[in-house]
Amino acid sequence: MLIEKLMVAYMDTKDNHIYYLDKNEQTILLDAIEPGGLPNLEFLDAEEPERFIEIPKVMSVESFSWMVEFESFHQNSELLHALNEDEPFEHFTKKVSELNLHETWQTFQKDKVKSRIELWLTENKIKEIQKQPE
Known part of the structure; x- marks a missing residue:
């Protein structure tokens, strides 16, 4: 279930949306900034800098x-x-x-996004999320 939410965050191309994964809570947080503004990042914890990781966006x-x-x-x-x-x-x-071919394309694209997110999870050594049932 979380992997699907990660996929949605990955495909959100809005410039003012920055998504973070809270590795402890296994939740996704959105930092929506004003256009031309700076990220709020109010939820980031100085005591645990590794807790939050920015979710990449599709290029x-x-x-x-x-x-x-x-x-x-x-x-x-x-x-x-x-x-x-x-x-x-x-x-x-x-x-x-x-x-x-819309449904075929959607399925193809979804498979690509899922593979990319799984690779990102592996690269960031986030294994427990990968093992969650969907």
């Missing part, structure tokens, strides 16, 4: 690579054309819907 290059991989798997010239447009994210999403 555009990573999302784009998933779209390329998805197109490569489906070998669809319309998807390939969409990836080469000026606004590939918008065109790809539209084309996926037109081709009735």
Whole structure:
């Protein structure tokens, strides 16, 4: 269950949203800052600096690579054309819907995000969360 929440935090691309994992409580905290402002970080504990860890956000290059991989798997010239447009994210999403591949794309993307979060948990030596039932 927590891994799904980590996945949502990872995919939130809003610049003013910074998510932290409280490793002790196994909860996710959102530090929503005013645009152009500084993080509040009121919940950070100076006594336990390792307790809170910032959750990364998906990068555009990573999302784009998933779209390329998805197109490569489906070998669809319309998807390939969409990836080469000026606004590939918008065109790809539209084309996926037109081709009735939306659910397939969502499942593919969810698997990629889950793998990325599991890797992040491993890199940060957070094993107990990985073992929680979903």
